Amino acid sequence: MKATSFLMFSVVWLMLIGLSYYYQAEDDKKFGQKIAYKQAEMFFQHIVLMRKWNSEHGGVYVPITERTQPNPYLKTPARDIITSEGQKLTLINPALMTRQLAEMERGDSGIRFHITSLEPIRPDNQADDWEITALQAFNQGQKTYQEVSDIGGQRFYRYMGPLILEEPCMKCHDAPGNKVGDIRGGISVSIPSATIDDIIFLRLQWLRQSHLLISAIGLMALLLAYWAQVRLSKRLTKARSHLQLAYLDALTLLPNRRYYDAFVRREWKRATRHHYPLSMVMIDIDFFKAYNDNLGHVEGDQCLRQVARTLRHYFRRSGDLIARYGGEEFCVVAACDSMQIMQLAEILRMAVEGMKLPHPDSKISQYVTISLGVATLIPRENVEFGDLLLHADRALYDAKHSGRNRVEKYQGQAAE
Numbered sequence: 018m019k020a021t022s023f024l025m026f027s028v029v030w031l032m033l034i035g036l037s038y039y040y041q042a043e044d045d046k047k048f049g050q051k052i053a054y055k056q057a058e059m060f061f062q063h064i065v066l067m068r069k070w071n072s073e074h075g076g077v078y079v080p081i082t083e084r085t086q087p088n089p090y091l092k093t094p095a096r097d098i099i100t101s102e103g104q105k106l107t108l109i110n111p112a113l114m115t116r117q118l119a120e121m122e123r124g125d126s127g128i129r130f131h132i133t134s135l136e137p138i139r140p141d142n143q144a145d146d147w148e149i150t151a152l153q154a155f156n157q158g159q160k161t162y163q164e165v166s167d168i169g170g171q172r173f174y175r176y177m178g179p180l181i182l183e184e185p186c187m188k189c190h191d192a193p194g195n196k197v198g199d200i201r202g203g204i205s206v207s208i209p210s211a212t213i214d215d216i217i218f219l220r221l222q223w224l225r226q227s228h229l230l231i232s233a234i235g236l237m238a239l240l241l242a243y244w245a246q247v248r249l250s251k252r253l254t255k256a257r258s259h260l261q262l263a264y265l266d267a268l269t270l271l272p273n274r275r276y277y278d279a280f281v282r283r284e285w286k287r288a289t290r291h292h293y294p295l296s297m298v299m300i301d302i303d304f305f306k307a308y309n310d311n312l313g314h315v316e317g318d319q320c321l322r323q324v325a326r327t328l329r330h331y332f333r334r335s336g337d338l339i340a341r342y343g344g345e346e347f348c349v350v351a352a353c354d355s356m357q358i359m360q361l362a363e364i365l366r367m368a369v370e371g372m373k374l375p376h377p378d379s380k381i382s383q384y385v386t387i388s389l390g391v392a393t394l395i396p397r398e399n400v401e402f403g404d405l406l407l408h409a410d411r412a413l414y415d416a417k418h419s420g421r422n423r424v425e426k427y428q429g430q431a432a433e
């Protein structure tokens with residue numbers, strides 16, 4: 018994993034965690050709202066039940082107190098009575114009971130409920146704007162109405178349900194036009210949002226902390242993976258360079274003598290098995306000592322590198338090899354006959370000469386040149402690879418002594 022990949026994975030991880038937090042937080046908020054509306058609905062149903070109980074009994078008589086005064090909007094002949102003990106009682110109908118309960122509840126829990134109508138009998142029961150919208154929606158056929166809305170600058174989850182005229186209600190609501198099943202008004206229940214928001218806040222706090230922890234664990238794991246990967250790739254690079262050092266010549270980056278030895282052993286066996294010719298070219302830079310002496314060892318190394326690069330260019334086949342044999346000597350092994358190897362050797366000679374690398378102390382050219390000794394053998398019994406090497410060496414000797422910058426073929430016994 019590169020540093021950029023690590024960064025990319027980290028960003029993706031954090032984005033996933035962020036998305037998870039966002040969706041869960043939204044879900045929690047919606048869940049909180051649902052709970053609030055459900056609570057309001059249950060409140061509403063409870064009040065409706067109590068009202069039903071009250072109206073089924075035709076109202077209930079309670080003692081007249083400072084707080085419970087006779088209902089001026091109740092037009093019943095027996096509204097106020099006196100018991101045989103002389104206690105004054107007044108009739109409480111469902112509307113007054115709802116109003117008194119609302120006042121009590123508001124003091125205790127902050128939950129508000131309000132009995133109202135588009136045409137209230139009691140002016141104080143006037144609907145607010147939100148309730149008017151809800152009541153109008155009931156007239157249009159909507160069953161319930163719920164929304165987050167402000168009352169006096171405070172946020173509430175508001176729920177409203179319709180009050181439907183039933184038989185017992187007709188005693189008080191028997192005005193012309195009213196009939197059982199009509200929507201007489203509604204009761205709104207308002208739950209202070211603070212009660213739910215506090216619970217949601219705690220839940221979101223926990224959610225934030227758990228997401229922070231998970232993201233930190235994920236980042237740590239990524240960091241660990243990155244660190245392990247960096248260590249591993251360092252080890253691999255080291256191992257690779259050790260392997261290269263073992264088989265490559267550090268100066269020219271050509272295969273070294275060790276690789277050459279293993280290669281020729283394998284090729285010699287194969288050629289013996291299949292009876293095809295194996296050729297060798299020994300290559301030596303001309304007057305290289307003088308080159309070194311004149312231009313210095315560093316320039317000498319540079320020259321070796323350039324010659325190696327030029328020679329390597331002609332060896333792409335897996336069956337051919339060019340290696341640094343030692344010092345300023347190179348060696349070619351190729352599975353081809355003597356004609357082909359002579360052609361290849363001549364190409365190599367021309368390629369090096371064609372580099373036009375200045376050689377101020379060469380006695381035969383103004384440029385760096387090479388001499389090449391070529392030999393070919395078909396491996397068979399009683400013939401060893403050393404023979405081929407010897408022949409190529411002999412041919413190189415001939416090339417040196419016949420003027421250098423030339424290719425000489427081993428002139429001994431015909432090889433193929």
Ligand SMILES: Nc1nc2c(ncn2[C@@H]2O[C@H](COP(=O)(O)OP(=O)(O)OP(=O)(O)O)[C@@H](O)[C@H]2O)c(=O)[nH]1
Nearest residue numbers: 301302303304305306307309314317318344345417
């Ligand atoms: N710069 C450099 N020089 C090297 C390296 N290996 C061998 N040499 C030099 O190559 C030179 C080979 O010189 P000689 O064997 O005398 O042959 P020559 O001067 O090339 O003459 P001929 O081969 O007869 O043309 C020596 O001076 C070595 O020091 C190397 O890795 N780098």
